[in-house]
Amino acid sequence: MGIIYTFTDESPALATLSFLPIAQAFLSKANIKIDVSDISLAARILAAQNSYLKEEQKVEDALAKLGELVKKDGTNLIKTPNISASIPQLKAAIKELQEKGFNVPNYPDNPSNAEEEQIKENYAKVLGSAVNPVLRQGNSDRRSTNAVKEYAKANPYKVKEFSKDSKTRVSYMNDGDFFDNEKAVLIPNDGTIKLYEVVNQEKNELKSFAVSKDEILDATFMNVEKLDKFYDEQIKICKEEDILFSLHLKATMMKISDPVLFAHALKIFFKELFTEFKDEFEKLQINPNNGLSELLSKIENSNKKDEILKKYNEILEKTPISMVNSDKGITNLHVPSDVIVDASMPAMLKNGAKLWDKEGKEKDTNAVIPDKTYATIYEAVIDDLRQNGTLNPSKIGSVSNVGLMAKKAQEYGSHDKTFIANKDANYVIELDGKEIMRHEVKKGDIYRINLAKMDAIKNWIKLAEQRFEQSKEEVIFWLDEKRPSNKIMIDIIKAELANKFKILKPYDACKESLRIIRSGKNCISATGNVLRDYLTDLFPILELGTSAKMLSIVPMLNGGAMFETGAGGSAPKQVEQVIEENHLRWDSLGEFLALQSSLEYEYIHNKNQKANVLAQAFDEAISNYLEENKAPSRKAKENDNRTSHFYFALYLANALAKQNQDMQLQSFFKEVADKLNKNVDTIFNEFMQEEGKKVDLGGYYVLGQKAQEIMRPSKTLNDIINFIKESK
Known part of the structure; x- marks a missing residue:
């Protein structure tokens, strides 16, 4: 099957244009093909509105295809960050596609007929976290590798001191939020859920869906x-x-x-x-x-x-x-x-x-996060900083994460079960005709239902236990027994693990995790889906200065694996710098780490010995990349994303040339390493002479030939990569 590599958006997409040809060339020598799947926002828009396109413009629904592949044993997927589109981003992408000759319809804010209703419904599939729930058919194991962490300690990012006189605060609602209004049940049998809007005994069905035995269903609303x-x-x-x-x-x-x-x-x-x-x-x-x-x-x-x-x-x-x-x-x-x-x-x-x-x-700032469900974790950090002072990234340990996310667990799966009440009513949930839950809502209130399946929950608990056995690092489950769905999960965890690990509400879990890492030790946070999302940015940013350097592995429930490559939070500003100065500061360390893990999976799953040799060479190349500090600078005319790919290729070729497990690879890459080593200055100068200039990428959401040429400006390096690809 080989490896599938996603093409997405913004900085990661530009980085892919530079890095992927290098990766494809090197991996071809291990008989591994890398196929590209375009799940960018633009591609998702085209797939959603295929019926409006000319025949030659129609595209396959790459996301739907991947959604089926990730359910199969053996799928090996590398996932780069994508845009979780807001409506303004969607509209901007539509406009760009129209300017490029794609007859996609405008987004109708207020549909006035059946066709516009359908258009809006199609676009709804593109908005928000349209990608992740489809692909994440497993739970998440996200952590900093030893090499990355040790490098960060030796070369800490510059920390801004926190003043104990700071007036900064985190503010959240005292009552009436999602946390306060939550109710939850453990589904007793397979069946059908129906949600009704009830006004004066009149029932209007809003939603119907199947549920399975022992699934956790929770529902809540925001007043x-x-x-x-x-x-x-x-x-x-x-x-x-x-x-x-x-x-x-x-x-x-x-x-x-x-x-x-x-x-x-x-x-x-x-x-x-x-x-x-x-x-x-x-x-x-x-x-x-x-x-x-x-x-x-x-x-x-x-x-x-x-x-x-x-x-x-x-x-x-x-x-x-x-x-x-x-x-x-x-x-x-x-x-x-x-x-x-x-x-x-x-x-x-x-x-x-x-x-x-x-x-x-x-x-100083009033950080306003209305729903207290997760706001308290940031309050815990502020309180800790006030009590114990600024965190020192050269001394603190790490908080890794095991996150429940398989099968759209919890809030990630709530989009099609979220409603804005258009009148005062009772929202009633029935299971096979029997009422199991009821909320009284007022017009404008935000109501939602969330689900978590038992096999996903038990796999999550097992993954946390496995990480403990591998690392011997303390595991803390971040769950609040005052939240009904969490209380059910706590009972399941205790039944599975007795009292093996601590279970603390998010505020206390955050404070305890900070205490542990301040002592120089590591710990593992085991969390639900949304906290997984928040914590895999929070602690990496506090520890490393960025969340883009994390190793993120998703072992799929059915045997495949997905390797995610970091976060894209600052991507728009980075693209702006490319346009103004032809300098991309995106760090592809996440891609290097993901590809190494992907090669290890290929070796274990398909017994490909050459993949193992490559994985070990990747490990050495990553260490060299960190030690030699070849990560992109923030300034033009210094190392950027493209030069980082060149140096990584150089270190990888050198590692393959000196290993002695595979003599065929050794012989071939001695020649490649020689070509690269002899041309270091030439290649670097070819990159630098293009920096500091304004460039036209030819698009923001749609990247074509212009962007490819901008991201591969070194003829000497391109010739060497072509030599690798074409050599038999």
Whole structure:
């Protein structure tokens, strides 16, 4: 079957254009083919709207195809980070595709007929975390390798000191949130769930789906009246204490609920604006779910533009708000995908718990995370910093993660079971006609159902136990018995493991994990799906300065494996630098680590001895890459992503040339190593002479020949790679 390598978006996609030809050439000598699967946002849009395309433009649904492959034993998949698209990103990608001649339809905000309803439904499959739930047919094992961790300790990133006088705080709702309103059951038998909206004894079916015995079902809702009061209180606190208002949500992964949470914050922060210009905003069809950016764009066509902007600027003058880009006036409320909690909160915490105001100055912050379910982990970090001082990355240990995510476990699978109540009602859940749960909701409340299957849960528990046996590092399950679904999981864990590991609520688990790593030791966090997502950014960023250097393995329930290659949180800014300076600072260490693990899997699963030789050479090349500090610099005219690939190829060829397990590989790569070593200066200079210039990638969401040429500017290196590929 070989290895499948995903082509995705932004920085990882540009990096793939440079690295993949090198990887394909080297692995071909071990008789391993790397096939590419395009699951980028643009490709997903085309697949979703195939019926609108000319015959020669139609594409296969690569994501659906991969979704079937990951359920099969032997599948070996390398997954690079992709865009979890918000509606503004979706619209931008649609516009670019249309400009390139693809007749995909516009996204209809307010469908007016059956065709537009269908178009919107098709696009819904592209929005948010459309990729990960399909591919993640196993649980997650994410950690820092010893080589990466030791390098980080010896070469720690520059830490901003945390002041014990800091006014920074994490704020969340005291009541009325998803945590408070949750109910959960362990499904007693296979059957059919029906969700009804009940008003005056009249039942309207909202959803029907099958469930299996021993599946955990939980349901909850967010009271938006209390949410609005909460936002109002937080804005007043920001004014009184002169700290920045900063909203942190997950409007990509939680693609139904969190854009609405975002919109409520926007409408409360700019209450005067939305009140005074209510009729004008309705006329312009402004959807607050999409943020300030769309609002400011749409008022360009309004004859009240000047009045609106005057009021807008007045509000910004009297209420401090954090800025995504102070120079460009881009606030924390401009685009929902700019406030992604798992990337934005750790970045704030390692920056001395400060963000930036409209003048570009660092300032203490009110980090607003409405739902207390997970907000408390960030509160725990702030409390720890206040009690124990700034973390020292040269001394602290590591927190790795074993995450429950198989079969769309928990909130990742909730998109098609999330509803915005359009009237006051009772939401009633029945199993085979018998009521098992009921919530009283008001118009506008956000209601959702989550599921976790028993085989996925037991596999997760087993994986945590296996990681303990391999590492002897303490395992902590992050679960709160006050949350009904967690209480059921706790009972399952105790039945499976007795009291082998600690089970702590997220706040306490975070504090305990910080205590352990401050002592120089390591520990393992065993968490549900959303915490997996948050923690695999939080601790790597605190420890290493980035989450892109982690090894992420997903052993599939059916025997295959997926190797994920790091996070893409800063990818848009990195692409901007490529366009301005032809310098890509994306670090492909995650790709190197993933490919090494993928080769180990190939050796174990298919007994390919050459794959084992390559895997060992990868290990040596990764060590050399770290020791020689060939990671990309932030500055143009210094090492970037492309030169890092060259040096990695050099170290890999040298390792293969001196190994003596496979003489055929040794003989061939001696010649390759010789060519590379002789041309180090020539190749480096070919890269450097292209840096520092503006370039045209030919697109942002659609990368073609122009981007390929920009990402492979060294003729000498290209000739050597072609020599490897073409040699028999």
